Amino acid sequence: MRDIQVLDTPLNTQSCHDAVVDPAAGGIVVFVGTVRNQTKGRKVLQLAFESYVPMALKEMGKIADTLSQKWGILHVSIHHRVGVLEIGEIPVIIAVSTPHRQAAFEACQYAIDTLKKTVPIWKKEIFENGTVWVSAHP
Amino acid sequence: MRDIQVLDTPLNTQSCHDAVVDPAAGGIVVFVGTVRNQTKGRKVLQLAFESYVPMALKEMGKIADTLSQKWGILHVSIHHRVGVLEIGEIPVIIAVSTPHRQAAFEACQYAIDTLKKTVPIWKKEIFENGTVWVSAHP
Amino acid sequence: MKIKLIAFGIAKEIIGPDESNLEVKNPCNIGDLKRILIIHYPEFKKIQSIKFAVNEDYQEDYFQIHEGDEVVIIPPVSGG
């Protein structure tokens, strides 16, 4: 099963966990990204995420394909949030279930690393005195 | 914060997640062990776990010490269940939060790998026609 | 020929929030479009890297754009 969503409402760790439960699973690894209160020592107030949604879903689908082919995962759930997020809120959750735990760790880490490189989602850091699109400038 | 428990009631992924949330966290990794319906092709009916609880808590505390010293984690939650578990139930959950995600993956994987080697908890597989203490025999 | 341009993130701040129609010579590939964009919007020179998507897939410089195609400007992504 793959459960891939871009949502404009708060994400829920339990939901992603529940989406990958399976009697053949020996391990589930869940990665939960959270909005940090600072970046490079500068205080962050909020993060704003926007996405080119149809393509984001397609690119996350490609990640799921790789997880199946390379790690033989049972199920994957990827939820990404858009809109304005406060400190401590969750921009992304990735849950993966596999028969053996090592594959779940590797697959989950590959998924978040790749998501950050390929999925068309953009993050703007909102500081007290301005905003910055993350990674936009060299 | 460290939240280390041995419990004889069902474990909850959300609880362990919530125990490690922090405004300075950039990532949370949660490992959830689940009871598989088979081992080496043989159908498993149930698993029975027992623990030498005071020492198990002490050994899990040592794991938490290493996570702090080696990976600078913010918080860790380790819950292990004892008693008889059905297929799909959760024997163990480990949640770790860190400022950056790579450390959370490494720390969580170290924690479950080490728990399986050092923490005095024993698992008996219950098959249709007998029981086996896991890892007891060469 | 006319193509439709859509932008996100910092690229949207550069070309403006609305879809923009751009008149380009035919044939025109993604590499040509990139050069045209930088002439129209010199701000793009300051961006780390720009990619393009057509039909919801990344396309390389040699990809031929057709009349009516919807071309999406993808500045460096930063999800997660």
Add this chain to the structure above:
Amino acid sequence: MKIKLIAFGIAKEIIGPDESNLEVKNPCNIGDLKRILIIHYPEFKKIQSIKFAVNEDYQEDYFQIHEGDEVVIIPPVSGG
């Protein structure tokens, strides 16, 4: 001297479910105890490895056991 033995997992099936009191010579270290146990309970020879804990910590062969110590037999662990 008398020591108290507690066992878990397969070790409990071998020595029985109750705490057992064992009379050993003084001095006696963990290595000595291991040899005594194997003589009393030859089943332990079939176990992958046996460790011992005193005061909730693993202890090596050279560790001296004292009168009244509670020694816990730790067969191969398999939590998780």
